[in-house]
Amino acid sequence: MLIRKIYDTLYETYGEQNWWPHDTVLEVAIGAILTQNTAWRNVEKAINNLKREGLLDGKKLLSVSDDKLKELIRPAGFYNQKAERLRSFLKYLYKKGGCLKKINDDTKKIRNELLQIKGIGKETADSILLYAMDRPVFVVDAYTRRVLRRHNIIKEKADYETIQSLFEQNLPKDVSLYKEYHALLVKLGKEHCRSRNPQCGTCPLKILFMTD
DNA sequence: TTCCGGCGCC
DNA sequence: GGCGCTGGAA
Structure with missing residues:
Protein backbone atom coordinates (compact mmCIF):
# COMPACT_ATOMS: atom_id res chain seq x y z
CA MET A 1 0.00 0.00 0.00
CA ASN A 18 19.06 8.59 13.65
CA TRP A 19 16.55 10.92 15.27
CA TRP A 20 16.67 12.24 17.89
CA PRO A 21 20.14 12.57 19.36
CA HIS A 22 20.13 13.04 23.15
CA ASP A 23 21.76 12.27 26.46
CA THR A 24 18.51 12.29 28.42
CA VAL A 25 14.85 12.08 27.44
CA LEU A 26 14.23 15.42 29.12
CA GLU A 27 16.52 16.90 26.51
CA VAL A 28 14.25 15.49 23.82
CA ALA A 29 11.15 17.10 25.32
CA ILE A 30 12.93 20.42 25.74
CA GLY A 31 14.10 20.19 22.15
CA ALA A 32 10.54 19.52 21.00
CA ILE A 33 9.43 22.82 22.49
CA LEU A 34 12.45 24.80 21.35
CA THR A 35 12.19 23.57 17.78
CA GLN A 36 8.72 25.00 17.18
CA ASN A 37 8.99 26.76 13.85
CA THR A 38 12.74 26.85 14.26
CA ALA A 39 15.67 25.33 12.41
CA TRP A 40 17.21 22.48 14.37
CA ARG A 41 20.65 24.01 14.02
CA ASN A 42 19.52 26.87 16.23
CA VAL A 43 17.89 24.55 18.73
CA GLU A 44 21.18 22.72 19.13
CA LYS A 45 22.85 25.96 20.13
CA ALA A 46 20.24 26.61 22.78
CA ILE A 47 20.46 23.07 24.14
CA ASN A 48 24.23 23.26 24.22
CA ASN A 49 23.95 26.49 26.20
CA LEU A 50 21.73 24.76 28.74
CA LYS A 51 24.09 21.80 28.87
CA ARG A 52 27.13 23.96 29.35
CA GLU A 53 25.45 25.60 32.34
CA GLY A 54 24.49 22.21 33.71
CA LEU A 55 20.82 23.13 33.47
CA LEU A 56 19.56 20.15 31.53
CA ASP A 57 17.82 19.04 34.65
CA GLY A 58 14.23 19.79 35.49
CA LYS A 59 14.68 21.24 38.95
CA LYS A 60 17.70 23.33 38.06
CA LEU A 61 16.05 24.64 34.94
CA LEU A 62 12.96 25.64 36.92
CA SER A 63 15.05 27.50 39.48
CA VAL A 64 17.03 29.59 37.00
CA SER A 65 16.00 33.22 36.57
CA ASP A 66 13.76 34.20 33.73
CA ASP A 67 16.34 36.48 32.15
CA LYS A 68 19.00 33.79 32.34
CA LEU A 69 16.74 31.20 30.76
CA LYS A 70 15.82 33.55 27.94
CA GLU A 71 19.43 34.42 27.32
CA LEU A 72 20.41 30.75 27.07
CA ILE A 73 17.62 29.71 24.70
CA ARG A 74 17.82 32.88 22.65
CA PRO A 75 19.43 31.24 19.59
CA ALA A 76 16.26 29.17 19.15
CA GLY A 77 14.15 32.30 18.70
CA PHE A 78 10.73 33.13 20.21
CA TYR A 79 12.62 33.14 23.48
CA ASN A 80 9.96 34.95 25.50
CA GLN A 81 7.25 32.45 24.73
CA LYS A 82 9.54 29.45 24.74
CA ALA A 83 10.88 30.28 28.19
CA GLU A 84 7.31 30.31 29.45
CA ARG A 85 6.47 27.12 27.58
CA LEU A 86 9.46 25.32 29.04
CA ARG A 87 8.41 26.37 32.53
CA SER A 88 4.84 25.23 31.98
CA PHE A 89 6.03 21.88 30.75
CA LEU A 90 8.49 21.41 33.61
CA LYS A 91 5.81 22.29 36.15
CA TYR A 92 3.59 19.63 34.62
CA LEU A 93 6.46 17.17 34.70
CA TYR A 94 6.99 17.74 38.40
CA LYS A 95 3.34 17.38 39.12
CA LYS A 96 3.67 13.97 37.49
CA GLY A 97 6.64 12.97 39.62
CA GLY A 98 9.50 14.69 37.82
CA CYS A 99 10.49 11.91 35.47
CA LEU A 100 9.16 11.28 31.98
CA LYS A 101 10.19 7.65 32.07
CA LYS A 102 8.14 6.95 35.16
CA ILE A 103 4.87 8.19 33.74
CA ASN A 104 2.83 5.07 33.14
CA ASP A 105 -0.54 6.55 32.18
CA ASP A 106 -2.01 5.53 28.88
CA THR A 107 -0.99 7.51 25.85
CA LYS A 108 -4.30 9.28 25.30
CA LYS A 109 -4.34 10.57 28.84
CA ILE A 110 -0.82 11.94 28.61
CA ARG A 111 -1.58 13.48 25.22
CA ASN A 112 -4.61 15.28 26.60
CA GLU A 113 -2.61 16.54 29.54
CA LEU A 114 0.19 17.78 27.31
CA LEU A 115 -2.34 19.58 25.11
CA GLN A 116 -3.65 21.46 28.14
CA ILE A 117 -0.24 23.04 28.62
CA LYS A 118 -0.14 26.48 27.09
CA GLY A 119 2.41 26.36 24.31
CA ILE A 120 2.17 22.67 23.55
CA GLY A 121 0.07 21.88 20.52
CA LYS A 122 -0.53 18.62 18.71
CA GLU A 123 2.77 18.34 16.94
CA THR A 124 4.84 19.15 20.00
CA ALA A 125 2.77 16.83 22.19
CA ASP A 126 3.15 13.99 19.72
CA SER A 127 6.87 14.63 19.30
CA ILE A 128 7.30 14.34 23.06
CA LEU A 129 5.17 11.20 23.16
CA LEU A 130 7.00 9.51 20.30
CA TYR A 131 10.59 10.61 20.67
CA ALA A 132 10.89 11.14 24.42
CA MET A 133 8.36 8.62 25.74
CA ASP A 134 8.46 5.94 23.05
CA ARG A 135 4.70 5.94 22.55
CA PRO A 136 3.39 4.83 19.14
CA VAL A 137 2.02 8.19 17.97
C1' DT B 1 -4.75 35.84 10.19
C1' DT B 2 -1.17 37.78 12.61
C1' DC B 3 2.37 37.87 15.92
C1' DC B 4 6.46 35.96 18.09
C1' DG B 5 12.39 36.16 16.59
C1' DG B 6 17.18 34.62 16.00
C1' DC B 7 19.74 32.43 12.52
C1' DG B 8 21.69 30.76 8.23
C1' DC B 9 21.06 30.32 3.42
C1' DC B 10 19.81 32.05 -1.55
C1' DG C 1 17.80 41.63 1.99
C1' DG C 2 14.24 38.17 1.75
C1' DC C 3 12.91 33.65 3.12
C1' DG C 4 11.98 29.43 5.79
C1' DC C 5 12.81 27.00 9.84
C1' DT C 6 11.09 19.45 12.84
C1' DG C 7 4.28 25.73 15.65
C1' DG C 8 1.02 27.70 18.80
C1' DA C 9 -1.99 31.25 20.71
C1' DA C 10 -5.16 34.92 20.37
Whole structure:
Protein backbone atom coordinates (compact mmCIF):
# COMPACT_ATOMS: atom_id res chain seq x y z
CA MET A 1 0.00 0.00 0.00
CA LEU A 2 1.05 3.56 -0.71
CA ILE A 3 1.90 4.74 2.79
CA ARG A 4 4.21 1.78 3.24
CA LYS A 5 5.74 2.16 -0.21
CA ILE A 6 6.58 5.79 0.46
CA TYR A 7 8.38 4.76 3.62
CA ASP A 8 10.31 1.97 1.92
CA THR A 9 11.36 4.25 -0.92
CA LEU A 10 12.50 7.00 1.42
CA TYR A 11 14.38 4.55 3.60
CA GLU A 12 16.14 3.02 0.62
CA THR A 13 17.07 6.47 -0.61
CA TYR A 14 18.18 8.17 2.58
CA GLY A 15 18.84 5.36 5.06
CA GLU A 16 18.58 5.68 8.84
CA GLN A 17 18.14 9.25 10.04
CA ASN A 18 19.06 8.59 13.65
CA TRP A 19 16.55 10.92 15.27
CA TRP A 20 16.67 12.24 17.89
CA PRO A 21 20.14 12.57 19.36
CA HIS A 22 20.13 13.04 23.15
CA ASP A 23 21.76 12.27 26.46
CA THR A 24 18.51 12.29 28.42
CA VAL A 25 14.85 12.08 27.44
CA LEU A 26 14.23 15.42 29.12
CA GLU A 27 16.52 16.90 26.51
CA VAL A 28 14.25 15.49 23.82
CA ALA A 29 11.15 17.10 25.32
CA ILE A 30 12.93 20.42 25.74
CA GLY A 31 14.10 20.19 22.15
CA ALA A 32 10.54 19.52 21.00
CA ILE A 33 9.43 22.82 22.49
CA LEU A 34 12.45 24.80 21.35
CA THR A 35 12.19 23.57 17.78
CA GLN A 36 8.72 25.00 17.18
CA ASN A 37 8.99 26.76 13.85
CA THR A 38 12.74 26.85 14.26
CA ALA A 39 15.67 25.33 12.41
CA TRP A 40 17.21 22.48 14.37
CA ARG A 41 20.65 24.01 14.02
CA ASN A 42 19.52 26.87 16.23
CA VAL A 43 17.89 24.55 18.73
CA GLU A 44 21.18 22.72 19.13
CA LYS A 45 22.85 25.96 20.13
CA ALA A 46 20.24 26.61 22.78
CA ILE A 47 20.46 23.07 24.14
CA ASN A 48 24.23 23.26 24.22
CA ASN A 49 23.95 26.49 26.20
CA LEU A 50 21.73 24.76 28.74
CA LYS A 51 24.09 21.80 28.87
CA ARG A 52 27.13 23.96 29.35
CA GLU A 53 25.45 25.60 32.34
CA GLY A 54 24.49 22.21 33.71
CA LEU A 55 20.82 23.13 33.47
CA LEU A 56 19.56 20.15 31.53
CA ASP A 57 17.82 19.04 34.65
CA GLY A 58 14.23 19.79 35.49
CA LYS A 59 14.68 21.24 38.95
CA LYS A 60 17.70 23.33 38.06
CA LEU A 61 16.05 24.64 34.94
CA LEU A 62 12.96 25.64 36.92
CA SER A 63 15.05 27.50 39.48
CA VAL A 64 17.03 29.59 37.00
CA SER A 65 16.00 33.22 36.57
CA ASP A 66 13.76 34.20 33.73
CA ASP A 67 16.34 36.48 32.15
CA LYS A 68 19.00 33.79 32.34
CA LEU A 69 16.74 31.20 30.76
CA LYS A 70 15.82 33.55 27.94
CA GLU A 71 19.43 34.42 27.32
CA LEU A 72 20.41 30.75 27.07
CA ILE A 73 17.62 29.71 24.70
CA ARG A 74 17.82 32.88 22.65
CA PRO A 75 19.43 31.24 19.59
CA ALA A 76 16.26 29.17 19.15
CA GLY A 77 14.15 32.30 18.70
CA PHE A 78 10.73 33.13 20.21
CA TYR A 79 12.62 33.14 23.48
CA ASN A 80 9.96 34.95 25.50
CA GLN A 81 7.25 32.45 24.73
CA LYS A 82 9.54 29.45 24.74
CA ALA A 83 10.88 30.28 28.19
CA GLU A 84 7.31 30.31 29.45
CA ARG A 85 6.47 27.12 27.58
CA LEU A 86 9.46 25.32 29.04
CA ARG A 87 8.41 26.37 32.53
CA SER A 88 4.84 25.23 31.98
CA PHE A 89 6.03 21.88 30.75
CA LEU A 90 8.49 21.41 33.61
CA LYS A 91 5.81 22.29 36.15
CA TYR A 92 3.59 19.63 34.62
CA LEU A 93 6.46 17.17 34.70
CA TYR A 94 6.99 17.74 38.40
CA LYS A 95 3.34 17.38 39.12
CA LYS A 96 3.67 13.97 37.49
CA GLY A 97 6.64 12.97 39.62
CA GLY A 98 9.50 14.69 37.82
CA CYS A 99 10.49 11.91 35.47
CA LEU A 100 9.16 11.28 31.98
CA LYS A 101 10.19 7.65 32.07
CA LYS A 102 8.14 6.95 35.16
CA ILE A 103 4.87 8.19 33.74
CA ASN A 104 2.83 5.07 33.14
CA ASP A 105 -0.54 6.55 32.18
CA ASP A 106 -2.01 5.53 28.88
CA THR A 107 -0.99 7.51 25.85
CA LYS A 108 -4.30 9.28 25.30
CA LYS A 109 -4.34 10.57 28.84
CA ILE A 110 -0.82 11.94 28.61
CA ARG A 111 -1.58 13.48 25.22
CA ASN A 112 -4.61 15.28 26.60
CA GLU A 113 -2.61 16.54 29.54
CA LEU A 114 0.19 17.78 27.31
CA LEU A 115 -2.34 19.58 25.11
CA GLN A 116 -3.65 21.46 28.14
CA ILE A 117 -0.24 23.04 28.62
CA LYS A 118 -0.14 26.48 27.09
CA GLY A 119 2.41 26.36 24.31
CA ILE A 120 2.17 22.67 23.55
CA GLY A 121 0.07 21.88 20.52
CA LYS A 122 -0.53 18.62 18.71
CA GLU A 123 2.77 18.34 16.94
CA THR A 124 4.84 19.15 20.00
CA ALA A 125 2.77 16.83 22.19
CA ASP A 126 3.15 13.99 19.72
CA SER A 127 6.87 14.63 19.30
CA ILE A 128 7.30 14.34 23.06
CA LEU A 129 5.17 11.20 23.16
CA LEU A 130 7.00 9.51 20.30
CA TYR A 131 10.59 10.61 20.67
CA ALA A 132 10.89 11.14 24.42
CA MET A 133 8.36 8.62 25.74
CA ASP A 134 8.46 5.94 23.05
CA ARG A 135 4.70 5.94 22.55
CA PRO A 136 3.39 4.83 19.14
CA VAL A 137 2.02 8.19 17.97
CA PHE A 138 2.64 9.43 14.44
CA VAL A 139 3.92 13.01 14.29
CA VAL A 140 2.36 15.21 11.61
CA ASP A 141 4.16 18.38 10.63
CA ALA A 142 4.28 20.89 7.81
CA TYR A 143 6.51 18.62 5.73
CA THR A 144 4.18 15.67 6.14
CA ARG A 145 1.26 17.77 5.03
CA ARG A 146 3.12 19.20 2.06
CA VAL A 147 4.37 15.88 0.75
CA LEU A 148 0.92 14.32 0.97
CA ARG A 149 -0.72 17.39 -0.52
CA ARG A 150 1.54 17.52 -3.52
CA HIS A 151 0.76 13.93 -4.33
CA ASN A 152 -2.92 14.54 -3.83
CA ILE A 153 -3.12 11.95 -1.06
CA ILE A 154 -4.97 14.30 1.29
CA LYS A 155 -7.38 17.16 0.84
CA GLU A 156 -6.30 20.76 1.07
CA LYS A 157 -7.89 21.24 4.46
CA ALA A 158 -7.29 17.81 5.97
CA ASP A 159 -6.92 18.22 9.72
CA TYR A 160 -4.18 16.91 11.96
CA GLU A 161 -5.91 13.80 13.25
CA THR A 162 -7.07 12.80 9.78
CA ILE A 163 -3.52 12.81 8.50
CA GLN A 164 -2.25 11.11 11.62
CA SER A 165 -4.71 8.25 11.35
CA LEU A 166 -3.88 7.80 7.69
CA PHE A 167 -0.40 6.77 8.81
CA GLU A 168 -1.40 4.94 11.96
CA GLN A 169 -4.02 2.84 10.19
CA ASN A 170 -1.74 1.89 7.33
CA LEU A 171 1.35 0.99 9.32
CA PRO A 172 2.13 -1.49 12.08
CA LYS A 173 2.03 0.14 15.52
CA ASP A 174 5.78 0.40 15.75
CA VAL A 175 7.58 3.18 17.60
CA SER A 176 10.83 2.84 15.66
CA LEU A 177 8.98 2.87 12.37
CA TYR A 178 7.05 6.02 13.33
CA LYS A 179 10.24 7.74 14.44
CA GLU A 180 12.07 6.87 11.28
CA TYR A 181 9.18 7.71 8.96
CA HIS A 182 8.73 11.20 10.36
CA ALA A 183 12.48 11.84 10.17
CA LEU A 184 12.53 10.66 6.56
CA LEU A 185 9.65 12.96 5.64
CA VAL A 186 11.56 15.88 7.12
CA LYS A 187 14.58 14.87 5.08
CA LEU A 188 12.47 14.71 1.93
CA GLY A 189 10.91 18.07 2.74
CA LYS A 190 14.30 19.70 3.07
CA GLU A 191 15.99 18.09 0.10
CA HIS A 192 13.20 17.88 -2.47
CA CYS A 193 9.71 18.77 -1.31
CA ARG A 194 10.56 22.36 -0.38
CA SER A 195 7.84 24.95 -0.18
CA ARG A 196 9.64 27.03 -2.75
CA ASN A 197 11.45 25.69 -5.77
CA PRO A 198 10.65 22.01 -5.17
CA GLN A 199 13.03 19.50 -6.73
CA CYS A 200 10.45 17.18 -8.23
CA GLY A 201 12.78 16.10 -11.03
CA THR A 202 15.05 14.31 -8.61
CA CYS A 203 12.41 13.36 -6.03
CA PRO A 204 12.88 9.78 -4.83
CA LEU A 205 9.10 9.37 -4.74
CA LYS A 206 8.76 10.17 -8.42
CA ILE A 207 8.70 6.52 -9.47
CA LEU A 208 5.70 5.87 -7.23
CA PHE A 209 3.56 8.46 -8.97
CA MET A 210 4.36 8.01 -12.65
CA THR A 211 1.12 7.37 -14.45
CA ASP A 212 2.19 6.22 -17.89
C1' DT B 1 -4.75 35.84 10.19
C1' DT B 2 -1.17 37.78 12.61
C1' DC B 3 2.37 37.87 15.92
C1' DC B 4 6.46 35.96 18.09
C1' DG B 5 12.39 36.16 16.59
C1' DG B 6 17.18 34.62 16.00
C1' DC B 7 19.74 32.43 12.52
C1' DG B 8 21.69 30.76 8.23
C1' DC B 9 21.06 30.32 3.42
C1' DC B 10 19.81 32.05 -1.55
C1' DG C 1 17.80 41.63 1.99
C1' DG C 2 14.24 38.17 1.75
C1' DC C 3 12.91 33.65 3.12
C1' DG C 4 11.98 29.43 5.79
C1' DC C 5 12.81 27.00 9.84
C1' DT C 6 11.09 19.45 12.84
C1' DG C 7 4.28 25.73 15.65
C1' DG C 8 1.02 27.70 18.80
C1' DA C 9 -1.99 31.25 20.71
C1' DA C 10 -5.16 34.92 20.37
